[in-house]
Amino acid sequence: MTNSSDSRPGWVLGVDSGGSGLRVALAPVPSADDTVPTKAGDRADTAVSRQPVRTGPGGIDAGHLMEQLVPMAKALLGEVGGDGEIRAVAIGAAGMATLGDELRDLLPDALAEAFGVRRLALAADAVTAYTGALGQRPGAVVAAGTGMIALGTEGKKWRRADGWGHLLGDCGGGAWIGRAGLDAALRDHDGRRGGSAALRARAEEFFDGPVTELPGKLYPRTDRPAVLASFVPEVARCAAEDDPVAVGILRAAALHIAEAAAAVCPPETECEVALTGGLFGIGDLLLVPLKEELSVQLPRAQAVSADGNPLEGAVVLATALALDALALPCDGRLLHVPEETGGAPTPQHSR
Amino acid sequence: MTNSSDSRPGWVLGVDSGGSGLRVALAPVPSADDTVPTKAGDRADTAVSRQPVRTGPGGIDAGHLMEQLVPMAKALLGEVGGDGEIRAVAIGAAGMATLGDELRDLLPDALAEAFGVRRLALAADAVTAYTGALGQRPGAVVAAGTGMIALGTEGKKWRRADGWGHLLGDCGGGAWIGRAGLDAALRDHDGRRGGSAALRARAEEFFDGPVTELPGKLYPRTDRPAVLASFVPEVARCAAEDDPVAVGILRAAALHIAEAAAAVCPPETECEVALTGGLFGIGDLLLVPLKEELSVQLPRAQAVSADGNPLEGAVVLATALALDALALPCDGRLLHVPEETGGAPTPQHSR
Numbered sequence: 001m002t003n004s005s006d007s008r009p010g011w012v013l014g015v016d017s018g019g020s021g022l023r024v025a026l027a028p029v030p031s032a033d034d035t036v037p038t039k040a041g042d043r044a045d046t047a048v049s050r051q052p053v054r055t056g057p058g059g060i061d062a063g064h065l066m067e068q069l070v071p072m073a074k075a076l077l078g079e080v081g082g083d084g085e086i087r088a089v090a091i092g093a094a095g096m097a098t099l100g101d102e103l104r105d106l107l108p109d110a111l112a113e114a115f116g117v118r119r120l121a122l123a124a125d126a127v128t129a130y131t132g133a134l135g136q137r138p139g140a141v142v143a144a145g146t147g148m149i150a151l152g153t154e155g156k157k158w159r160r161a162d163g164w165g166h167l168l169g170d171c172g173g174g175a176w177i178g179r180a181g182l183d184a185a186l187r188d189h190d191g192r193r194g195g196s197a198a199l200r201a202r203a204e205e206f207f208d209g210p211v212t213e214l215p216g217k218l219y220p221r222t223d224r225p226a227v228l229a230s231f232v233p234e235v236a237r238c239a240a241e242d243d244p245v246a247v248g249i250l251r252a253a254a255l256h257i258a259e260a261a262a263a264v265c266p267p268e269t270e271c272e273v274a275l276t277g278g279l280f281g282i283g284d285l286l287l288v289p290l291k292e293e294l295s296v297q298l299p300r301a302q303a304v305s306a307d308g309n310p311l312e313g314a315v316v317l318a319t320a321l322a323l324d325a326l327a328l329p330c331d332g333r334l335l336h337v338p339e340e341t342g343g344a345p346t347p348q349h350s351r
Numbered sequence: 352m353t354n355s356s357d358s359r360p361g362w363v364l365g366v367d368s369g370g371s372g373l374r375v376a377l378a379p380v381p382s383a384d385d386t387v388p389t390k391a392g393d394r395a396d397t398a399v400s401r402q403p404v405r406t407g408p409g410g411i412d413a414g415h416l417m418e419q420l421v422p423m424a425k426a427l428l429g430e431v432g433g434d435g436e437i438r439a440v441a442i443g444a445a446g447m448a449t450l451g452d453e454l455r456d457l458l459p460d461a462l463a464e465a466f467g468v469r470r471l472a473l474a475a476d477a478v479t480a481y482t483g484a485l486g487q488r489p490g491a492v493v494a495a496g497t498g499m500i501a502l503g504t505e506g507k508k509w510r511r512a513d514g515w516g517h518l519l520g521d522c523g524g525g526a527w528i529g530r531a532g533l534d535a536a537l538r539d540h541d542g543r544r545g546g547s548a549a550l551r552a553r554a555e556e557f558f559d560g561p562v563t564e565l566p567g568k569l570y571p572r573t574d575r576p577a578v579l580a581s582f583v584p585e586v587a588r589c590a591a592e593d594d595p596v597a598v599g600i601l602r603a604a605a606l607h608i609a610e611a612a613a614a615v616c617p618p619e620t621e622c623e624v625a626l627t628g629g630l631f632g633i634g635d636l637l638l639v640p641l642k643e644e645l646s647v648q649l650p651r652a653q654a655v656s657a658d659g660n661p662l663e664g665a666v667v668l669a670t671a672l673a674l675d676a677l678a679l680p681c682d683g684r685l686l687h688v689p690e691e692t693g694g695a696p697t698p699q700h701s702r
Contacts, residue, residue, distance in 0.1 A: 161541035165566050166518075167575060168533055182519055190512035191614040193648075215516050224518060263542040297544075
């Protein structure tokens with residue numbers, strides 16, 4: 001089975017569900033002679049909902065996802081003429097790997113009912129970050145924002161490093177850097193070693209009060225990792241002004257990020273390593289020490305820029321599904337393709 | 352005003368309110384020729400309630416504290432004959448420093464009404480840890496359990512270092528050590544540098560499952576610092592078996608604890624440094640590197656064992672109040688003695 005024999009235009013839906021909302025992209029299925037997509041193709045259009053999909057103890061609320069997704073997708077189809085057929089859907093979601101049972105159980109039927117689509121991929125957001133950055137090429141991707149995760153594959157299995165959250169890891173990510181900066185601010189206040197007067201001054205201005213008030217401002221919040229990560233630009237600013245503590249924090253972050261990349265790179269002579277996510281917006285202050293660390297820890301790494309973002313990565317996955325050309329490992333945890341939808345079956349033992 | 356001219360026996364109440372409940376001690380006021388208590392005196396008796404005092408946005412719930420304290424104190428007085436007069440009360444409480452407004456506003460009148468007592472001290476638990484360990488002597492105390500705080504004084508002002516909680520500091524405390532141990536377990540799982548197979552094996556046994564399940568077990572909890580600290584004995588066990596990563600974690604913890612002690616030691620030729628709190632139950636695995644670090648960072652430090660615990664520290668404070676002999680700084684934050692109760696007035700500006 002390759003392209004549908006249906007004469008209507010074929011489309012795929014890529015979906016990116018995260019803490020800041022739901023983004024949906026509609027893209028045409030490419031012609032059959034481009035059967036193995038390795039890069040994100042052209043998107044027809046994108047819809048964005050700023051309302052994050054609710055999550056509960058069973059993971060993402062599948063009903064709430066469909067409530068938003070169906071009208072958004074139908075509106076996108078309407079914009080391109082309305083007579084198209086959706087041939088595959090790929091949904092990348094934060095927390096899919098550990099919290100996605102409800103999604104896996106309910107979504108295939110719901111999508112079949114809404115769009116007649118029978119090809120579905122559910123992916124951890126790290127996987128859509130991967131496919132957005134590298135398509136289906138082997139290599140490694142580091143995705144860093146508030147958190148930090150590295151994912152690599154040679155095509156047969158995923159290697160994952162970190163992404164364990166702000167208390168167990170995410171070493172070198174935004175919350176990690178922000179926390180290190182606030183630690184240095186409080187060390188300066190206390191007169192402990194490792195303090196930075198510059199970081200303390202920035203913390204007092206940024207959080208609008210003496211650093212002694214930070215515990216009362218941070219701990220009652222439910223979005224503590226985001227609060228910590230919000231301090232990253234101030235750490236970068238101090239590093240840009242040559243504050244040695246801030247420079248040291250970014251160098252330590254680079255070390256941790258390189259450690260994660262080195263752990264997931266497929267064991268081949270060369271390895272593309274793509275850096276993606278908002279954290280790398282810091283620029284050379286982080287990228288220069290990171291490339292230095294990579295050259296030490298992983299000399300065969302070739303740092304490349306990401307082709308696209310996670311939404312484009314979801315389109316890559318959906319396109320590969322539509323063309324029967326999915327070339328990435330379906331392990332049931334990071335990437336799940338329900339058997340009945342026509343993809344490679346997900347082994348039961350890894351569910 | 353020294354001792355009351357009342358012929359009834361004089362008593363003081365020491366109170367220790369924390370996460371594990373409320374403890375109350377009744378102790379006789381010593382004779383007037385021992386006017387400056389520097390050590391915890393004899394306690395008549397102790398009552399314990401396992402029900403922690405409720406806390407809300409305004410801090411400790413003063414009504415809930417009194418509901419438990421009044422019957423406990425009356426029962427203790429009954430045991431010693433029932434005709435005694437309570438001359439002073441000192442309450443040490445977790446979070447007093449930042450969250451005690453309700454306590455400060457309502458407690459003086461409530462205690463005057465219940466016991467006729469007009470001398471009251473409200474102390475952060477770090478202060479009762481200090482007075483329990485060193486009485487009113489100058490020096491420094493490190494209190495380490497789940498968290499870690501250092502407090503020092505030469506008698507005129509408090510110096511505090513750390514105690515900023517598990518995301519902003521508490522460096523070297525129980526949650527810090529446990530987190531470092533779990534980080535090493537996950538590094539081993541991922542194949543990242545810094546991993547420890549021994550810590551991973553202990554984590555899998557202790558938390559009853561693969562380390563990949565740790566995020567799902569930790570993040571939904573509200574007592575995350577305690578969960579992290581619960582892993583400390585396993586880190587100590589691995590260190591005792593010479594796992595180099597576990598040994599390194601305890602050495603790094605010792606470094607941080609010494610940094611905090613060095614920051615608060617009064618600037619004199621010699622300085623007693625007392626180590627108190629459950630974390631030091633680890634023993635030499637932590638104490639040996641800590642004493643080494645202290646000898647480097649603070650050569651004039653003289654490590655001493657704590658005289659007593661925070662409940663005994665509250666008795667020291669209450670006794671000093673009863674004898675008009677309080678010799679510690681009342682800064683309104685760490686140690687608050689309301690003006691109308693006859694103690695040294697708390698400066699308004701530091702409230």
